[in-house]
Amino acid sequence: MTKNLFVLSSEISRALNLSMPIVALESTVITHGLPRPQNMELAQEMERNVRQQGAVPATIAVLDGIVRIGLTQAELERLSSAPKPLKVSRRDFAAAVVKKASGGTTVAGTMLAAHHAGIQVFATGGIGGVHKESRFDISTDMQALADTPMIVVCAGAKSILDLPATLEYLETMAVPVVGFQTDEFPAFYSRESKLPVSVQLDSAKEIVDFAKAHWKMGLKSAILVAQPIPAECSLPREEIDPIIAQASRDARKENARGQDLTPFLLKRINELSEGRSLQANLALLRNNATLAAQIAKAMVVEQRRRVI
Numbered sequence: 001m002t003k004n005l006f007v008l009s010s011e012i013s014r015a016l017n018l019s020m021p022i023v024a025l026e027s028t029v030i031t032h033g034l035p036r037p038q039n040m041e042l043a044q045e046m047e048r049n050v051r052q053q054g055a056v057p058a059t060i061a062v063l064d065g066i067v068r069i070g071l072t073q074a075e076l077e078r079l080s081s082a083p084k085p086l087k088v089s090r091r092d093f094a095a096a097v098v099k100k101a102s103g104g105t106t107v108a109g110t111m112l113a114a115h116h117a118g119i120q121v122f123a124t125g126g127i128g129g130v131h132k133e134s135r136f137d138i139s140t141d142m143q144a145l146a147d148t149p150m151i152v153v154c155a156g157a158k159s160i161l162d163l164p165a166t167l168e169y170l171e172t173m174a175v176p177v178v179g180f181q182t183d184e185f186p187a188f189y190s191r192e193s194k195l196p197v198s199v200q201l202d203s204a205k206e207i208v209d210f211a212k213a214h215w216k217m218g219l220k221s222a223i224l225v226a227q228p229i230p231a232e233c234s235l236p237r238e239e240i241d242p243i244i245a246q247a248s249r250d251a252r253k254e255n256a257r258g259q260d261l262t263p264f265l266l267k268r269i270n271e272l273s274e275g276r277s278l279q280a281n282l283a284l285l286r287n288n289a290t291l292a293a294q295i296a297k298a299m300v301v302e303q304r305r306r307v308i
């Protein structure tokens, strides 16, 4: 077995040594969330957006049984065209390692690896939560948010999930849900859900101050920052909700369950919306990468201030 299960890219290793701002990026969105070739384009765009803000992107994935923190272009290329990639959440790392397999890390999987490397800010699209089809199907993302001190930027969650139950679960697990410039929890494709966040914050600096205060209380939970999709790319609920409902019915009919349920629903929604959902999905991912980079920079400013 390999000695080093976790391998940092040379760029990330240097960025960590120099205490530069770093943003972790997940890769299940590349392997299971988006079709080709948009998955590769998106992965590159998210990295570019992070760099444009002056931060360093660390896309995390498992390649041939090695957990890589920071991917080269060639590695990204390999991942996005891997024939049967695994979906690697927390319990799946050991299987990927012993089988020398490759796969995309989920929100929970990415948080585990990023935390191990000392990265504190992470950008994704949508988090997993409590499913509607089977309320016992609760994503491990919930548990990772409960026990990993990290700032996670998302666009809320899709209404493929039971959103009120998901928010209740986060409250139980002491995970603050921050609305970025909003007091409403965004529903991924749509900006509104009529469900409240636990606190509204309006700038990267405010989010960093909030996180410091939270962790100073001795809590180990993550801060979930929910940023609504840009208005011009959002889909009205009247349009997307029936599509999501249809996708859920199809999942039941075709018996999609467990790990396969979320990818099944994402694919079906893309098909049924004839690409409209895909465009929205790409826009919010890019937007989240940008905000996460601004937060990572504000975090470094705060840390330097404390050192001086």
Ligand code: PSU
Pocket (backbone or CB within 6 Å): 026, 028, 029, 032, 033, 089, 105, 106, 107, 108, 125, 126, 127, 128, 129, 138, 139, 140, 141, 158, 188, 258, 259, 260, 262, 266
């Ligand atoms: N929701 C999305 N897009 C995604 C996912 C969720 O809108 O790509 C992915 C994320 O990687 C998330 C995972 O962590 O699915 C959750 O899967 P599950 O529900 O099986 O835990």
Ligand code: MN
Pocket (backbone or CB within 6 Å): 137, 138, 139, 140, 258, 259, 261
């Ligand atoms: Mn599940």
